[in-house]
Every structure is written in structure tokens, then in C-alpha cells.
Amino acid sequence: xxxxxxxYRKLKDSYLFAEIAHRTxxxxxxxxxxxxxxxxxxxxxxxxxxxxxxxxxxxxxEMGRAETFKGYGPEQGYEETRRAIADYYKxxxxxxNLADIFISDGAKSDTGNITELFGKGNVILIPDxxxxxxxxxxxxxxxxxxxxxxNAENDFLPLPNENQxxxxxxxxxxxxxxxxxxNREQLKIWVDYARRHEAVILFDAAYEAFISDPSLPRSIxxxxxxxxxxxxxxxxxxxAGFTGTRCGYxxxxxxxxxxxxxxxxxxxxxxxxxxxSTKYNGTSYIVQKAAAAVFSEEGQKECEENLSYYKKNAKxxxxxxxxxxxPFYGGIHSPxxxxxxxxxxxxxxxxxxxxxxxxxxxxxxxGFGENGRNYFRLTSFGTYEKTVEAMNRFRSLFA
Amino acid sequence: xxxxxxxYRKLKDSYLFAEIAHRTxxxxxxxxxxxxxxxxxxxxxxxxxxxxxxxxxxxxxEMGRAETFKGYGPEQGYEETRRAIADYYKxxxxxxNLADIFISDGAKSDTGNITELFGKGNVILIPDxxxxxxxxxxxxxxxxxxxxxxNAENDFLPLPNENQxxxxxxxxxxxxxxxxxxNREQLKIWVDYARRHEAVILFDAAYEAFISDPSLPRSIxxxxxxxxxxxxxxxxxxxAGFTGTRCGYxxxxxxxxxxxxxxxxxxxxxxxxxxxSTKYNGTSYIVQKAAAAVFSEEGQKECEENLSYYKKNAKxxxxxxxxxxxPFYGGIHSPxxxxxxxxxxxxxxxxxxxxxxxxxxxxxxxGFGENGRNYFRLTSFGTYEKTVEAMNRFRSLFA
Numbered sequence: 009x010x011x012x013x014x015x016y017r018k019l020k021d022s023y024l025f026a027e028i029a030h031r032t033x034x035x036x037x038x039x040x041x042x043x044x045x046x047x048x049x050x051x052x053x054x055x056x057x058x059x060x061x062x063x064x065x066x067x068x069x070e071m072g073r074a075e076t077f078k079g080y081g082p083e084q085g086y087e088e089t090r091r092a093i094a095d096y097y098k099x100x101x102x103x104x105n106l107a108d109i110f111i112s113d114g115a116k117s118d119t120g121n122i123t124e125l126f127g128k129g130n131v132i133l134i135p136d137x138x139x140x141x142x143x144x145x146x147x148x149x150x151x152x153x154x155x156x157x158x159n160a161e162n163d164f165l166p167l168p169n170e171n172q173x174x175x176x177x178x179x180x181x182x183x184x185x186x187x188x189x190x191n192r193e194q195l196k197i198w199v200d201y202a203r204r205h206e207a208v209i210l211f212d213a214a215y216e217a218f219i220s221d222p223s224l225p226r227s228i229x230x231x232x233x234x235x236x237x238x239x240x241x242x243x244x245x246x247x248a249g250f251t252g253t254r255c256g257y258x259x260x261x262x263x264x265x266x267x268x269x270x271x272x273x274x275x276x277x278x279x280x281x282x283x284x285s286t287k288y289n290g291t292s293y294i295v296q297k298a299a300a301a302v303f304s305e306e307g308q309k310e311c312e313e314n315l316s317y318y319k320k321n322a323k324x325x326x327x328x329x330x331x332x333x334x335p336f337y338g339g340i341h342s343p344x345x346x347x348x349x350x351x352x353x354x355x356x357x358x359x360x361x362x363x364x365x366x367x368x369x370x371x372x373x374x375g376f377g378e379n380g381r382n383y384f385r386l387t388s389f390g391t392y393e394k395t396v397e398a399m400n401r402f403r404s405l406f407a
Numbered sequence: 408x409x410x411x412x413x414x415y416r417k418l419k420d421s422y423l424f425a426e427i428a429h430r431t432x433x434x435x436x437x438x439x440x441x442x443x444x445x446x447x448x449x450x451x452x453x454x455x456x457x458x459x460x461x462x463x464x465x466x467x468x469e470m471g472r473a474e475t476f477k478g479y480g481p482e483q484g485y486e487e488t489r490r491a492i493a494d495y496y497k498x499x500x501x502x503x504n505l506a507d508i509f510i511s512d513g514a515k516s517d518t519g520n521i522t523e524l525f526g527k528g529n530v531i532l533i534p535d536x537x538x539x540x541x542x543x544x545x546x547x548x549x550x551x552x553x554x555x556x557x558n559a560e561n562d563f564l565p566l567p568n569e570n571q572x573x574x575x576x577x578x579x580x581x582x583x584x585x586x587x588x589x590n591r592e593q594l595k596i597w598v599d600y601a602r603r604h605e606a607v608i609l610f611d612a613a614y615e616a617f618i619s620d621p622s623l624p625r626s627i628x629x630x631x632x633x634x635x636x637x638x639x640x641x642x643x644x645x646x647a648g649f650t651g652t653r654c655g656y657x658x659x660x661x662x663x664x665x666x667x668x669x670x671x672x673x674x675x676x677x678x679x680x681x682x683x684s685t686k687y688n689g690t691s692y693i694v695q696k697a698a699a700a701v702f703s704e705e706g707q708k709e710c711e712e713n714l715s716y717y718k719k720n721a722k723x724x725x726x727x728x729x730x731x732x733x734p735f736y737g738g739i740h741s742p743x744x745x746x747x748x749x750x751x752x753x754x755x756x757x758x759x760x761x762x763x764x765x766x767x768x769x770x771x772x773x774g775f776g777e778n779g780r781n782y783f784r785l786t787s788f789g790t791y792e793k794t795v796e797a798m799n800r801f802r803s804l805f806a
């Protein structure tokens with residue numbers, strides 16, 4: 009009889025979105041005349057840019073002709089796509105070797121699978137509130153997690169405690185769910201801490217394209233010393249609307265080496281390369297072709313238009329909350345707005361209140377961790393018209 | 408300092424294809440006038456069928472319009488694609504629930520990731536010779552592997568030894584690399600053994616589409632009792648030439664439950680669902696749309712044409728080896744032909760001999776395990792003309 013991985017028993021049911029759907033459906037059944045506005049959605053809504061669509065068509069045609077047909081590609085990704093990504097980093101002053109870059113089907117796969125490179129007994133720091141994949145993927149392999157508290161006192165941008173040792177540190181900036189974004193000095197504190205503690209930082213940069221202030225780091229490698237201590241995950245999901253098309257990339261610098269228990273050096277780049285070569289067969293050729301097109305000059309211009317649309321929505325929400333004196337985070341360099349539940353409500357009370365009073369659906373902060381219990385997440389992925397209407401309703405409710 | 412997964416140290420370098428490339432290049436450098444024929448290739452060469460290409464185009468157009476744009480899809484796959492697969496199974500007399508079917512980016516990912524569902528201390532049976540992913544993915548998580556010997560005595564179709572207990576059993580039929588295919592009676596012996604030992608069978612059916620004899624099982628679920636003991640992996644890679652497009656599927660029946668250490672039941676279906684929901688974000692929408700098209704009547708007809716092309720090549724190779732009295736396996740229900748190295752050569756000697764004497768490149772059996780050391784793999788994925796020419800050269804060399 010197979011012994012099963014009983015760590016799965018320790019996972020909490022991920023009932024957050026199911027519960028939201030349930031409560032919303034129950035309300036609407038009784039009030040079918042009401043017009044609901046969904047600002048809970050964590051998914052993009054704007055179509056793929058023209059460049060990417062054209063590349064998909066070209067790729068499809070290539071696949072249909074024997075002379076241009078593509079079979080198995082390199083597990084690490086096609087050189088053209090990796091080069092496009094290296095050039096993209098260069099614009100932010102970061103030089104990468106192509107061998108540092110691994111194309112994948114998305115950041116979720118890579119942030120989940122990365123645990124495979126590590127052994128047992130590590131001190132793993134994960135912020136609370138947080139994107140649930142970091143915690144769940146560690147629970148699945150039996151790891152203990154130490155939480156670092158993101159809260160109003162630290163503007164949801166926790167910094168390291170020198171007296172607390174860590175081996176592995178998860179950071180997401182701009183953050184999901186809080187929208188908070190580390191500046192250069194803060195990120196340098198983390199890199200310096202990691203270097204002193206010989207820790208590795210797993211840096212999730214999935215929302216970097218929302219950063220509009222050039223003084224804020226879009227990659228952790230903008231910080232000196234980061235190549236010796238950090239892996240960076242990124243994706244075209246939010247950058248270019250690839251949530252349904254699926255393409256991400258992970259940077260594992262060749263400089264990232266640690267001694268094993270016998271003192272011999274092991275390279276995380278070589279390990280990840282082996283992991284991907286053994287358990288992954290590369291990202292769909294046509295998708296990689298579309299990804300390369302996204303990073304062209306024309307593609308970047310088109311993506312910027314979509315991002316501007318979402319940023320305009322975020323501004324509408326942020327301006328409204330500011331006018332209403334509701335404390336909030338994010339909304340500038342992020343599609344997420346994280347506000348303090350007004351009138352002493354907890355996050356599920358706030359959910360019910362917004363649903364019943366103004367028919368606006370968002371995401372209770374409790375779904376992202378203990379520290380989210382009095383916070384609420386709205387996103388800027390709706391239409392402009394509905395976002396404006398939702399905020400008008402906020403104004404009449406909280407004025 | 409992070410403790411690393413030192414199991415990676417136990418992996419053998421996968422130097423097989425690199426060594427083949429190296430020896431071939433070295434020979435060709437000195438003999439650039441010679442015409443080389445590659446029959447080592449494990450990748451398809453025929454273009455995607457028209458139906459699939461058309462679906463890719465339609466998918467690309469949908470992605471480019473706001474009204475039809477698709478963001479995150481279900482992690483388990485779109486219902487349309489799962490239903491197409493369920494209908495495909497129905498043709499072989501297998502009834503599946505949609506909840507049993509998980510769409511992925513390929514069988515390599517799933518056969519690699521499946522180890523995550525199991526605990527430590529299992530007795531894991533893996534055939535030798537074998538597709539290297541089964542072994543490597545187990546070494547990576549620190550598991551010990553017990554080999555079952557495929558050899559000439561059992562026609563490379565090993566059967567269980569009642570006195571040997573197993574918890575997890577890997578079976579690949581039609582087999583890579585040997586091309587051998589279990590018949591119904593043989594597969595029933597495995598299923599019955601697994602039921603008696605309460606073991607789970609991980610059945611790799613990636614080459615099922617090459618089976619032309621309707622009396623041979625294309626799915627392990629054609630065997631009674633298999634839903635209580637088997638997970639099946641399959642893919643469109645060889646079925647429909649998706650090696651570069653990337654789509655596979657894994658069947659984890661809801662009937663597949665085992666008690667945990669406290670005696671409480673755990674469902675492998677629920678565990679795989681949780682694994683995929685946590686660490687995977689679904690297969691690209693456009694690729695899934697193309698996959699669904701492959702299973703349409705028209706798509707199946709077109710795929711059959713490509714398969715016939717490869718099967719015709721396989722027959723050319725098989726007929727030649729038979730005429731030359733070289734013992735071989737496969738070549739009928741498989742794109743692979745596995746022959747005994749003639750003249751007492753081992754597989755690398757045979758490689759050099761074929762390269763130097765007749766400029767035909769194949770794959771030394773030693774690359775697939777100890778039992779392959781005197782065998783050699785050819786594939787039917789070349790062009791018809793080159794396959795015929797290669798076999799003419801075989802005839803003059805071995806006559």
C-alpha cells in the first residue's frame with residue numbers, strides 16, 4: 009500500500025473564492041434586480057496586445073507546415089525569448105546571462121516548484137498577509153513556516169529583524185494582496201540581511217510592470233549583491249495579459265551557489281536547470297513567440313496602454329478612499345488597493361456590508377492571512393465605467 | 408544558509424544525447440562529404456493537423472478581442488477539452504468522469520510531479536530499460552528504486568513476481584524505448600497484482616495512439632479493477648504532434664483512495680487536484696482549444712494520416728531487420744524499434760559502427776538502463792525516403 013504524502017492533511021481548504029461566490033450568489037438570488045460590480049477579480053480583462061496575437065497566428069502557421077514545424081524546444085526556453093527578456097532587464101540596468109533565464113508556463117508553477125531545490129530544516133520566512141502559494145507549497149513538502157508581520161505600523165512592508173535568523177525568505181513586491189512596494193533602500197536592507205545570514209531570497213516580481221516611479225526597483229537585481237542571494241520570479245500574466253495564455257520566467261543567477269553539508273558547492277542554477285530538464289518539456293513554442301513579441305518596442309507600447317487603463321482605475325479607487333479618509337495601501341504601483349475596513353468591521357463583515365448596501369464585491373483580507381482580518385482588497389481590473397460607479401457608491405455609503 | 412536538496416548529487420548526468428551529438432559532430436567534421444541519416448530522433452516531424460492549426464488561429468483571435476478574451480482558466484482544464492478526452496476514452500469502452508481528467512502541459516510534467524503525492528519508504532518498481540524521468544524524479548526526492556528486468560526472455564514485457572511486494576509501479580506501454588506492448592492478459596496480471604498488494608500503478612500511455620490491433624489495450628482502464636489502482640498519463644505529443652505545442656492529460660480516478668497512517672481515507676484525485684490548483688495555473692487556452700480539435704472526427708482522421716506515415720516507416724525498419732535475422736522488439740504498435748546489437752557489439756560500439764560504416768545515427772540502449780547495454784533504438788520519425796535509404800544501407804552492411 010503506498011504511503012501517501014500526509015502533509016496534504018495540514019493544508020487549509022482554499023475556500024476563499026468559493027465562499028465569495030457562494031455569498032454573492034445567495035444575495036443575488038434574492039435581489040436579482042440589483043446591479044453587482046465585481047472588484048474582487050485578480051485577473052486581467054483587457055485583450056492581448058496586437059503584436060502578441062499576430063505572433064500567435066504566425067506560430068500557428070509555422071506549426072502547420074513541415075518546413076517550419078517545431079517539435080520539442082529547449083526546456084529552458086527558446087533563445088529568442090530569453091534574449092528578449094535579457095534586453096528587457098537591461099533597460100532597468102540589470103545585466104543577465106541567457107543561462108540565468110528559464111522560461112516557464114507561469115510564475116505560479118515556478119514559485120510552487122522551487123521548494124524542490126531545498127532540503128529539510130530550513131528557517132523559512134513568509135510575510136503575512138501573502139499570496140497563498142508560498143505557504144501551501146511549503147506545507148505540502150512538510151516545511152515549517154515562520155511568518156513576518158506586515159501591518160499598518162510598517163506600511164505592510166516588513167523589514168528583517170537582525171536577531172531572527174532565516175535561510176529562505178519570500179518577498180513579493182509590488183505586493184499581492186497589499187499593493188505595497190519596497191523602495192531601493194528597503195530592498196537593500198533585505199539583500200544585506202540575506203548576505204549576512206547566507207540566506208536565499210525568493211523574489212516575486214509578478215507586478216513589476218505596474219511600477220511607474222523610476223526610482224523604485226522593478227527587479228531585485230537592481231540591488232547590489234542580489235545575484236549572490238536571490239531568485240526572481242516574473243510573468244507576463246499581468247504585464248501583458250497572459251493569465252490565460254501562460255508564460256512566465258524565473259531568473260536563477262549562476263552566481264547563486266551554496267555549500268552542501270560536506271562543504272562542496274552546489275549551484276542553484278544547475279539544480280533548477282536539472283529540475284526543469286527532468287520534469288518540464290519547455291513552454292509552448294507559439295506562446296514563447298508571443299512572449300518575445302510582447303518585449304518588442306511595439307509590444308511594450310501596446311502593453312503600456314493596457315497598464316494605463318488599469319492604473320487609471322486604481323487612481324479612481326485610491327482618490328475616493330483618500331477623500332473618504334479610509335486608510336489604504338497600494339493603488340499606485342500595483343493593481344491592488346488594500347484598505348482598512350471602516351466602522352470597525354472585520355473583513356468578512358465588510359464583505360457582507362458592501363455586498364448588501366452597495367452591491368460591490370471585493371476580497372476579504374482574512375483570505376490572505378491573519379494580518380488581513382481587518383483589511384479588504386479591491387482591484388483595478390474592472391472596466392473604467394464600473395470602477396467609477398462602484399466608487400460613487402462608496403462615496404454615498406461612507407460620506 | 409539554506410540546506411539544499413542533496414539528492415540532486417545522486418543524479419547521473421544525462422549525457423546520452425550530448426554524447427551522441429558529440430560523436431556525430433566529430434565524425435562529420437572529418438567526413439563532411441557523407442550523407443548522414445538520423446534515426447535516433449525521439450521527436451515527431453510531421454506538422455500539426457489542419458484542425459489544430461485552425462483552432463490555434465481561432466484561439467488567437469479570441470484572445471485579441473475584449474468580448475472573447477480568456478484570462479485564468481480552470482487549473483484542471485476547460486470542460487470542452489476534458490469532455491473531448493472523455494469521449495475519446497469512450498471509444499475504447501472506458502467511461503471517465505470529467506473530474507477524473509486533468510489537462511496539463513505534457514506527460515513529462517505529470518509523471519515527474521506525481522511523486523509529490525507519495526510519502527517516504529515506498530517500494531517503487533521501475534522497469535529497466537526505461538524512460539529516464541521515472542527514475543530521476545524519484546532520485547530527486549530521495550526515494551529508492553527497485554528495478555524490474557525487461558529482457559529478451561520476457562520480450563521486454565516483465566510481469567510481477569508474487570514474492571516481491573511493491574507499493575508503486577511504473578509501467579509504460581507501448582514502451583519507450585523498447586516499443587513492446589502489453590496485451591490484455593499481461594496487463595490484467597499487473598492490475599490483479601496491484602489490487603492484491605494494494606499498490607498503485609503509474610501507467611504511461613503516451614504512445615497508445617500507435618496501437619493498431621484493437622485487441623490490445625490502449626488504456627489501463629480497459630482492465631477491470633484498474634480504476635481502483637491506477638493513474639494514467641497521456642499526451643498529444645505523439646498522438647497529434649504536440650511536442651512543441653504542449654498538451655497532456657492525466658487520469659486520476661475518484662475511486663483511487665488509500666488509507667493514511669491513521670487509517671483515514673485519502674483520495675489521490677483530491678490530492679492531485681490540490682497539487683495542480685496550488686502549483687499550476689492551467690494549460691494555455693489556445694493550446695487546449697487545439698487539443699479539443701484534435702479529438703474531433705476530422706482531427707482524428709488527420710492525426711491517423713500522420714500516424715500512418717510513421718507506422719509505414721516503422722514497417723520498413725522492422726521488415727529489414729526481420730530479413731537480416733536481427734532480433735528486435737516494437738515497430739508495430741510503437742514508433743520505436745529496439746534491436747539486439749549484431750556481431751556481439753555493445754550499444755556504444757554499435758553506435759560507432761553504424762555511424763562510421765553507413766552514417767546512420769540511432770540511440771544506444773545503454774542510455775535507458777543496464778538492460779539496454781546490448782540493444783539499440785531506432786525511431787520511425789524520419790522521412791520515408793531517408794528511412795528507406797537507411798535500411799538499404801543496413802541491408803548492404805549486415806547481409
